[in-house]
Amino acid sequence: xxxxxxxxxxxLLIAVGGLFAGDGLPGAGLTANDGSAVTATLKxxxxxxxxxxxxxxxxxxxxxxxxxxxxxxxxxxQLIYGYxxxxxxxxxxxxxxxxxxxxxxxxxIASVTITVGDVDTVKNTITDSTEIPVLTYTPSNxxxxxxxxxxxxxxxxxxxxxxxxESELSISIVTE
Amino acid sequence: xxxxxVVTFLITLLCAPLFASSPLPKSGxxxxxxxxxxxxxxxxxxxxxxDEAGAELTSGEGLLVFDFPAxxxxxxxxxxxxxxSSHLASNKRGYLSFQFDEVSSDDxxxxxxxxxxxxDDRYNTRVENGNxxxxxxxxxxxxxTPMGTLTVRIxxxxxxxxxxxxxxxxxxxxxTEES
Numbered sequence: 001x002x003x004x005x006x007x008x009x010x011x012l013l014i015a016v017g018g019l020f021a022g023d024g025l026p027g028a029g030l031t032a033n034d035g036s037a038v039t040a041t042l043k044x045x046x047x048x049x050x051x052x053x054x055x056x057x058x059x060x061x062x063x064x065x066x067x068x069x070x071x072x073x074x075x076x077x078q079l080i081y082g083y084x085x086x087x088x089x090x091x092x093x094x095x096x097x098x099x100x101x102x103x104x105x106x107x108x109i110a111s112v113t114i115t116v117g118d119v120d121t122v123k124n125t126i127t128d129s130t131e132i133p134v135l136t137y138t139p140s141n142x143x144x145x146x147x148x149x150x151x152x153x154x155x156x157x158x159x160x161x162x163x164x165x166e167s168e169l170s171i172s173i174v175t176e
Numbered sequence: 177x178x179x180x181x182v183v184t185f186l187i188t189l190l191c192a193p194l195f196a197s198s199p200l201p202k203s204g205x206x207x208x209x210x211x212x213x214x215x216x217x218x219x220x221x222x223x224x225x226x227d228e229a230g231a232e233l234t235s236g237e238g239l240l241v242f243d244f245p246a247x248x249x250x251x252x253x254x255x256x257x258x259x260x261s262s263h264l265a266s267n268k269r270g271y272l273s274f275q276f277d278e279v280s281s282d283d284x285x286x287x288x289x290x291x292x293x294x295x296d297d298r299y300n301t302r303v304e305n306g307n308x309x310x311x312x313x314x315x316x317x318x319x320x321t322p323m324g325t326l327t328v329r330i331x332x333x334x335x336x337x338x339x340x341x342x343x344x345x346x347x348x349x350x351x352t353e354e355s
Contacts, residue, residue, distance in 0.1 A: 053208050072214035079210060100214045107214060157216050159317045162265040165214040172207040 048087030052173065055080040055147060072100065072167070073107070073157055081171060082147030085137050090176040092136045098128045100154055100165035107165055110155040116148045134171060219263035221270060221313050223351065224320065226257045240347075242330055251331045257296070258323040264315045269354040273308040274326060279345030285338050289345065290329045296322035 053061030061082055070077065083093060100107040109126040114134055123132050135146050152169065225233040227240075233256075240254050258272065279287045293309060295301045300312040301323045309324045328347065332338065 050205060054210055070213075072212045073216060077212045100212070102216075152212060154214055157214075157317075158319065160216055161316055162216050162218045162263060165216065167212045167214070168209055169212060170207050170209045173205050 048085075048089075049143065050083070050085045050087060050173075052081070052083035052085075052093060052171070055082050072152070072154055073165075076151055076153040078149060078151045079169070080147055080149050081134055082145060083135060083137065084143060084145045086140060086143045088139045090136070090138045091173050092176075093134045093171050094131045094174050095134050095150065095169060095171045096129065096131055097126065097152055097169040098167050100167040102161065102163045102165040105161045105163070105165070107157055107160055108155040109167070110153045113151040113153070114148050115151070116146075216263070218265045219261075221260050221262040221264070221268070223258060223260045223272065223323070226259070228255055240328060244330070244332070247332075249332050249334045249336075251329065253327050253329045255325050255327045257325050258309065259296075259320050260311070260313065260323055261319050261321065262313055263317045264313060266315050268313045270311050270313055271304075271308050271352045271354075272311065272323070273350045273352075274347060275307065275350070276328075276347040277345050279330065279343050281339060281341045281343045283339045283341065285341075285343070287338065287343055287345075288331045288333075288336065290331075291347070292327040292329060293324055294327070295324045297324070 051061055056062050061084070081093070081095075085091075095112075097109055097112060099109055110124070112123045112126060112132055114121045114123075114132070116135065123130070126132075134148050134150065137144065137146070150169070152167070154167075225238065227233065227238070238256075240256075242252050242254065244250060244252060274291055274293070276289060276291060279289045291307060293303045293306065295303055295309070297311075300314060300321075302310050303324065304310045311323050314321075
């Protein structure tokens with residue numbers, strides 16, 4: 001057989017073999033054939049982990065939260081957002097917040113203040129599509145937790161109709 | 177040559193997985209959302225009265241002081257402006273009526289007094305019976321919206337004879353709403 005063909009076949013074999021190779025799950029395989037030694041294969045996988053959400057009183061990050069029905073026009077809502085992560089890909093959590101809406105009436109957002117540690121970052125010009133970075137994560141081999149306090153201050157309600165207004169605050173993860 | 181290219185391509189394919197980084201886990205990556213609620217409460221009509229100097233009459237009673245000139249005839253006036261602020265869920269109609277007792281002295285001399293009402297918002301306030309502001313209070317936020325002006329006029333003709341002294345009287349206001 002042609003040498004080049006042999007090389008090609010070998011490479012193909014290795015390539016096809018790679019298709020079936022996976023990360024595998026933690027576990028152990030044990031085989032025993034008559035008259036042969038017993039071999040135990042142990043496998044361990046260090047998996048990545050991630051979760052984010054709004055912090056509740058018990059310290060867990062819940063996927064959703066509300067401001068307990070508190071009137072945002074009386075007291076600006078303040079939420080604690082956080083994540084726990086351990087993986088090989090960095091990311092930024094990015095928030096958007098809509099104006100407070102009641103039919104065609106809208107109470108704009110006057111400002112969003114994000115506090116991380118002792119540092120305040122204030123964003124004043126906000127539309128429904130304005131993306132505001134909240135927290136960033138750089139890849140790490142250990143579990144990293146971070147949190148930020150988000151304060152949303154509604155604008156003036158003068159000239160707006162009486163009624164209940166709703167605003168939606170969303171936080172997405174944007175990977176690097 | 178062609179086979180070399182094929183082999184190189186296959187080796188590249190083979191090695192590609194070695195450089196792939198571990199992705200973020202899919203679970204928990206979904207966007208999270210929180211709803212916030214704000215409430216604009218209705219605020220009832222609050223009528224504000226200001227005098228000619230722009231001072232607001234805040235108490236339940238206001239005092240108008242007239243200085244009568246020492247002439248054979250005179251005509252003195254003082255005006256009060258009425259405005260309102262409110263934040264109503266729907267339109268509401270109200271009536272502000274004025275009555276006055278005689279302005280008289282201890283000697284029971286009575287002055288010639290008249291009340292003149294003028295609308296300051298011809299679309300929403302009209303004068304009825306010469307003594308009532310009929311006002312449509314408009315829904316939504318209203319900040320210091322003019323209603324009308326009340327002018328108190330006191331006159332003395334040449335033939336009127338009044339004794340010197342202090343004259344006093346009372347103007348009362350009554351507010352009612354359309355049920």
